Amino acid sequence: MAFMGAGMGKKGILSCEIKDVTELHKLYMPFIENGGVFVKTKNSYKLGDEVFLLLSLMEEERFPVTGKVIWITPLGASGLKHPGIGVQFADNSDMEQARTKIETMLAPFKGDQLSTETM
Numbered sequence: 066m067a068f069m070g071a072g073m074g075k076k077g078i079l080s081c082e083i084k085d086v087t088e089l090h091k092l093y094m095p096f097i098e099n100g101g102v103f104v105k106t107k108n109s110y111k112l113g114d115e116v117f118l119l120l121s122l123m124e125e126e127r128f129p130v131t132g133k134v135i136w137i138t139p140l141g142a143s144g145l146k147h148p149g150i151g152v153q154f155a156d157n158s159d160m161e162q163a164r165t166k167i168e169t170m171l172a173p174f175k176g177d178q179l180s181t182e183t184m
Contacts, residue, residue, distance in 0.1 A: 083123065098153070
């Protein structure tokens with residue numbers, strides 16, 4: 066996964082490139098209202114910060130995602146987790162399209178036993 070970010074107070078711009086369905090499984094957060102994705106970054110964010118994310122899925126589709134930070138995994142977290150943030154998708158039709166695409170890609174995937182970057 067390629068990632069980068071620029072912490073800008075309450076606003077932020079991130080890029081997230083997910084290359085395969087295994088990685089998508091590890092980063093997608095279906096248990097969050099409207100869906101969400103974990104983005105690896107070492108930049109500092111606070112819960113509630115608004116972010117703009119350019120999400121690339123398997124070099125197939127790109128989605129501009131708006132959302133807010135609802136999860137933070139700090140640098141040095143236990144369990145060998147990567148530092149980063151969980152971004153909850155905004156409640157709008159553009160995000161519904163991204164969520165539907167992600168869930169369609171994950172539907173045939175049999176990776177339930179794999180660990181994720183979140184829960």
